[in-house]
Amino acid sequence: xxxxxxxxxxxxxxxxxxxxxxxxxxxxxxxxxxxxxxxxxxxxxxxxxxxxxxxxxxxxxxxxxxxxxxxxxxxxxxxxxxxxxxxxxxxxxxxxxxxxxxxxxxxxxxxxxxxxxxxxxxxxxxxxxxxxxxxxxxxxxxxxxxxxxxxxxxxxxxxxxxxxxxxxxxxxxxxxxxxxxxxxxxxxxxxxxxxxxxxxxxxxxxxxxxxxxxxxxxxxxxxxxxxxxxxxxxxxxxxxxxxxxxxxxxxxxxxxxxxxxxxxxxxxxxxxxxxxxxxxxxxxxxxxxxxxxxxxxxxxxxxxxxxxxxxxxxxxxxxxxxxxxxxxxxxxxxxxxxxxxxxxxxxxxxxxxxxxxxxxxxxxxxxxxxxxxxxxxxxxxxxxxxxxxxxxxxxxxxxxxxxxxxxxxxxxxxxxxxxxxxxxxxxxxxxxxxxxxxxxxxxxxxxxxxxxxxxxxxxxxxxxxxxxxxxxxxxxxxxxxxxxxxxx
Numbered sequence: 001x002x003x004x005x006x007x008x009x010x011x012x013x014x015x016x017x018x019x020x021x022x023x024x025x026x027x028x029x030x031x032x033x034x035x036x037x038x039x040x041x042x043x044x045x046x047x048x049x050x051x052x053x054x055x056x057x058x059x060x061x062x063x064x065x066x067x068x069x070x071x072x073x074x075x076x077x078x079x080x081x082x083x084x085x086x087x088x089x090x091x092x093x094x095x096x097x098x099x100x101x102x103x104x105x106x107x108x109x110x111x112x113x114x115x116x117x118x119x120x121x122x123x124x125x126x127x128x129x130x131x132x133x134x135x136x137x138x139x140x141x142x143x144x145x146x147x148x149x150x151x152x153x154x155x156x157x158x159x160x161x162x163x164x165x166x167x168x169x170x171x172x173x174x175x176x177x178x179x180x181x182x183x184x185x186x187x188x189x190x191x192x193x194x195x196x197x198x199x200x201x202x203x204x205x206x207x208x209x210x211x212x213x214x215x216x217x218x219x220x221x222x223x224x225x226x227x228x229x230x231x232x233x234x235x236x237x238x239x240x241x242x243x244x245x246x247x248x249x250x251x252x253x254x255x256x257x258x259x260x261x262x263x264x265x266x267x268x269x270x271x272x273x274x275x276x277x278x279x280x281x282x283x284x285x286x287x288x289x290x291x292x293x294x295x296x297x298x299x300x301x302x303x304x305x306x307x308x309x310x311x312x313x314x315x316x317x318x319x320x321x322x323x324x325x326x327x328x329x330x331x332x333x334x335x336x337x338x339x340x341x342x343x344x345x346x347x348x349x350x351x352x353x354x355x356x357x358x359x360x361x362x363x364x365x366x367x368x369x370x371x372x373x374x375x376x377x378x379x380x381x382x383x384x385x386x387x388x389x390x391x392x393x394x395x396x397x398x399x400x401x402x403x404x405x406x407x408x409x410x411x412x413x414x415x416x417x418x419x420x421x422x423x424x425x426x427x428x429x430x431x432x433x434x435x436x437x438x439x440x441x442x443x444x445x446x447x448x449x450x451x452x453x454x455x456x457x458x459x460x461x462x463x464x465x466x467x468x469x470x471x472x473x474x475x476x477x478x479x480x481x482x483x484x485x486x487x488x
Contacts, residue, residue, distance in 0.1 A: 038145050039136040042152035043129045049156075050125035050165045053383055055118055057166065058419065060388075061395055063117065064450075065418025065429050068168035070095070071104065072117045072422040078108035079115070087426045088418065090255075091436045097254030100245040101171040103203040117169070117419045124173040128165065128340075131177035132156050134184040135347050142355045150364040151354075154371045155347040158302050159378040160339035166379025168419075170337045175204045175211075176344055182215055183312050183348035187355070191219045191227035195234045202238065206245035206259075210318035211341070213238030218311060264326045286324045291332045296320070298334050299342055302374070303350035304366025310349035316342050394447070397479040401443060404475065404483065410439040414459075415450050417443055429453060431462055440486050442466060447480020 057063055065088050074084035074095045084095040084104065096102070111119050136152030155161070164170060182197035198215040201208035213235045220231025250259045287293055299316070300307060307313050319341055323331040331338055350367065354360050375381055382388045402420055405411055411421055412430040421427045428435035430444050431454040442463075449459040463482060466472055472484040 036133075036137065038140055038148045039133045039152065042136050042149070042156060043132045046132050046152075046156040047125050047129035049380065049383065050128055051122055053379060054121040054125060054165055054169075056383075056388055058118060058121060060391065061398065061416050061420065063121075063168050063419045064415045065413070065422070065427070066415060066452075067170060068117055068120065069418040069422045069427065071169050071171065072120055072419060074101075074104050075107045075111045075120060076115070076423065078105040079111040087428055087436065088422075088432075090434045093255070094253045097250055097252075098260065099171070100206045100250055101204060103174045103200070104171060106174075115423050117422060120169040124169050125165065127173040127177050128161055129156075131180035131344055134177075134181045135344065135351060138184045138188065138348075139351045139354060142351070143360055147351075147354060147360065147364060150368050151347055151351060154302065154367045155343060157371050157375055157380060158343045158347070159298065159334060159374050160302075160343040162375075162378040162380045163335060164337035164340035166382070167336050170340075171204055172337060172341050175201055175208055175341050178204070179211070179315070179341060180344035180348065183315060183344060184351075186215060186218050186222070187312060187348060187352045189222065191222075191230045194219055195230050198234060199237065202241040202245070206242055206250060207318065207322055208341070209238040209240075209242030209245065211238070211315055213242075214315045214318060218314065221311075261326075264328045265322070266325070266327070286321070289332075291329070292324050295332060295334055295339070298374075299339065299346060301370050302343070302367065303346055303353075304363055304370060306353045306363050306366070307346045307349035310352040312349040312352050313345065315348075316345045394479045394481070398443075398445070398481050401476050401478065401481050401483045405441045405443070409441055410436055411441045411443065412436075412439045413443045414445040415452055417445060431459060438471065438486060442472065442482075442484040444482050445480060446482050 054063075058068075070086045070088045073086045073088060077084045077095075086093050086095045086098070089095065089098060107120065107123055110123060132152050132155060135155055136148045139151040140148035161176070164173065178197050178201055182194045185191075185194035185197060194215060198212040201212045216231045216234030216236075216238055218231070219234060220228045246259045246262070251257050254260065287296075319338075323338060326332075330336060350363075354363065398417065399420070402417065405421065405425060407424045409425050411425045411427040412435060413421055413427055415429050418427050418429060425441075426436070428439065430442060433453075444459065444463050446460060446463055449456040454462065466484065467474060467482075470487075472486050474482065475485050476483040
């Protein structure tokens with residue numbers, strides 16, 4: 001059964017492009033209440049939930065230098081009027097040589113007022129919450145308040161968003177609302193608005209220009225001549241922008257003169273594999289091993305697999321292709337933040353399907369059931385667990401010892417201690433290769449080492465070597481936390 005967008009792909013545009021608000025025969029009528037009340041209420045609930053989880057994780061010292069610390073160092077640089085530098089990536093490392101994310105500068109004014117990593121976490125919670133609004137509002141317009149609740153809560157509690165909220169801060173939090181607003185505009189036939197929302201994706205991360213390009217194709221194929229021009233211009237801007245960022249801008253800032261992540265994609269790095277190897281990698285390799293197929297199933301399940309009926313789902317292809325083409329296994333699964341940008345794509349496609357004729361109760365029930373079934377497996381469920389609200393007494397010792405480190409000092413710290421220090425010191429991760437040698441201070445959690453970047457055994461060995469080499473004196477050794485200071 002064709003959806004509204006599918007129909008637009010093959011038929012001339014009707015005179016009125018605002019027909020999505022009208023009821024479809026035999027379906028639930030759109031809500032006649034306050035037009036934004038449901039969407040805004042859902043966004044507020046999501047904001048409080050996301051903030052509670054991410055801030056509580058930080059209070060329990062479960063956030064990390066990789067990645068919250070890196071982004072705080074970038075925002076701190078912007079807040080002081082400098083291009084972003086991340087000590088965690090190496091002494092004086094220019095972060096624009098790693099990823100092209102100048103959008104982070106938008107957080108600089110907030111950080112000047114509130115110089116803490118919590119600023120980033122709250123901003124991320126707000127951005128994710130805002131992305132609920134266009135999707136829930138669109139669903140309410142076409143299918144009523146029940147659909148808005150299912151879509152808004154299903155999206156807000158979706159595992160891709162939950163994983164991002166539960167793992168530090170990332171620049172993609174800016175892309176999520178941009179995609180939600182842009183794809184909603186595409187589905188509602190508002191080409192110019194869709195393009196204007198998609199274009200800033202070029203400032204979020206270098207690969208997202210390709211996603212913007214796909215949005216351009218969707219616009220071009222659903223509109224009249226002016227809209228085809230708009231879509232074509234967005235397509236060209238997205239493709240050219242991404243390639244310029246990856247091939248020119250990032251290498252210009254990178255100390256090695258390269259785009260470091262190209263080496264993880266066969267055919268894009270310096271080594272040139274054979275034709276047969278490339279063919280195998282970009283066919284069978286895109287769906288194997290099983291982790292990739294399981295990720296796709298997990299993605300499609302959040303809408304009861306109905307999103308596959310909408311062309312809006314095409315916007316997910318660039319992200320899935322670069323992730324599955326990479327040889328970095330961390331990109332393949334459902335962990336970390338990598339699927340956050342796919343959630344607005346899936347739910348926009350879902351709402352697009354709901355605009356078609358026919359009853360929707362089964363579609364809404366399937367999506368709601370998946371949301372309920374998956375929720376306990378992902379980070380938002382931690383808010384219901386007593387352990388989340390318990391504070392380990394050891395943390396008071398850690399804070400007391402870190403208070404002894406003066407501002408602007410150079411420090412090497414355990415990964416989970418790093419974001420407790422990034423707002424006032426020049427800190428790197430203890431044991432990570434390429435870090436600043438011989439920092440003034442070292443603080444290590446020797447009782448509960450995280451296991452990254454070195455194993456617990458290597459952590460103990462390295463700490464013992466440092467303590468015995470004569471260059472550092474032991475300032476404190478309490479509750480498993482060791483604080484060392486370099487001798488004059």
